[in-house]
Amino acid sequence: MKCLACETYEDQPQEFTFQDATIHKLKDFDEMKILVCPNCGLGVVNQQIDATALTDYYNSTYGGKTKKFALSDMGNPLGTHSIDFRSLSQIALITNFLELDESRAILEIGSGKGDFYIALKNLGINSKYITFEPQKEAQQKLRHLGIETINKSFEPDDLAEREEQYDLIVMSHSLEHFHPDYVEKTISAINRMLKPGGYFFCEVPNADLSQYPNAGERVVPHLTFFSTRSLNHLLSRNNFKINFLKTCGNLQADKNANEDRKRSNARGMYEFREDPDNERILRNVYYDNYLEEQSRKAFRKNKLLKLFVTILGERISKRIFDLIGKMRRASVEDALSTEYFRYRDKAEFIRLLARKG
Numbered sequence: 001m002k003c004l005a006c007e008t009y010e011d012q013p014q015e016f017t018f019q020d021a022t023i024h025k026l027k028d029f030d031e032m033k034i035l036v037c038p039n040c041g042l043g044v045v046n047q048q049i050d051a052t053a054l055t056d057y058y059n060s061t062y063g064g065k066t067k068k069f070a071l072s073d074m075g076n077p078l079g080t081h082s083i084d085f086r087s088l089s090q091i092a093l094i095t096n097f098l099e100l101d102e103s104r105a106i107l108e109i110g111s112g113k114g115d116f117y118i119a120l121k122n123l124g125i126n127s128k129y130i131t132f133e134p135q136k137e138a139q140q141k142l143r144h145l146g147i148e149t150i151n152k153s154f155e156p157d158d159l160a161e162r163e164e165q166y167d168l169i170v171m172s173h174s175l176e177h178f179h180p181d182y183v184e185k186t187i188s189a190i191n192r193m194l195k196p197g198g199y200f201f202c203e204v205p206n207a208d209l210s211q212y213p214n215a216g217e218r219v220v221p222h223l224t225f226f227s228t229r230s231l232n233h234l235l236s237r238n239n240f241k242i243n244f245l246k247t248c249g250n251l252q253a254d255k256n257a258n259e260d261r262k263r264s265n266a267r268g269m270y271e272f273r274e275d276p277d278n279e280r281i282l283r284n285v286y287y288d289n290y291l292e293e294q295s296r297k298a299f300r301k302n303k304l305l306k307l308f309v310t311i312l313g314e315r316i317s318k319r320i321f322d323l324i325g326k327m328r329r330a331s332v333e334d335a336l337s338t339e340y341f342r343y344r345d346k347a348e349f350i351r352l353l354a355r356k357g
């Protein structure tokens with residue numbers, strides 16, 4: 001096998017299986033193995049995955065990282081939106097290298113429910129912004145926010161008509177969902193879509209399985225598993241100059257997925273049922289119940305907010321909500337200065353900023 005990142009050949013790469021999933025999954029994940037390059041630590045799945053089945057899965061069942069945080073905002077009568085600290089911390093990094101103002105054009109690939117865009121708005125940054133997003137529920141929220149959205153996964157062919165259009169392209173927890181066969185084509189397409197001197201920002205899990213096999217990064221539905229070394233190889237070979245490549249988040253050594261798995265198992269978090277509409281999808285019973293409980297909570301919160309507005313009137317309610325918003329914003333600096341967002345070695349997320357050419 002030739003490594004797609006460092007291009008060395010290895011006849012007997014290390015093999016891993018996917019760990020138990022606490023969300024829904026495709027049966028394919030139980031059948032696939034992850035092969036890891038001993039030279040650069042890149043992990044790739046060893047099988048093709050049916051594109052239609054994967055699209056179905058994303059559209060109908062996969063909420064990803066944003067699901068548990070964003071649900072409560074769906075029906076807020078005053079239209080305020082929660083600020084995502086991760087996005088703020090990412091923007092703080094990017095603006096060290098690139099000034100973001102209304103003259104800039106940003107493309108995000110896989111925005112989820114628009115956390116990055118909302119953070120930009122909260123900082124008063126009015127750059128032009130467009131996103132590719134395949135997930136239906138996320139698309140609904142993006143529409144609600146008035147964001148220009150292309151309702152599909154990004155494919156390398158989408159670069160046609162987009163050559164040299166953007167000052168910044170963002171992929172936050174998105175590249176690891178791409179099948180290894182498309183990773184390099186995607187990176188190369190990103191390079192061509194950037195204006196000369198444009199920047200690519202990328203955040204992925206630090207899933208170097210050769211170093212951290214028990215950090216719980218062998219997760220469904222990721223298809224490619226990056227290390228800092230593999231990203232360095234991949235970007236450098238594709239006409240990028242790397243400005244920043246470091247890790248942040250919790251330390252990988254502090255995690256123990258085996259222990260977590262035992263606990264989750266005891267709580268019944270690995271019980272699956274076949275999806276009645278699609279036999280390739282296995283629905284996690286615990287996760288379904290959790291989501292139901294979350295929407296019930298959001299519904300109750302929404303009702304309470306509406307009552308609040310009815311009693312106090314729109315003007316006074318808006319003032320109170322603005323005040324709460326200001327108080328929450330004051331805590332942003334505290335949040336961003338915690339260890340979690342500090343750049344240090346061997347932590348769980350890799351952040352990369354690279355310049356075209």
Ligand SMILES: [Zn+2]
Pocket residue numbers: 003004005006007008037038039040041042230
């Ligand atoms: Zn390699």
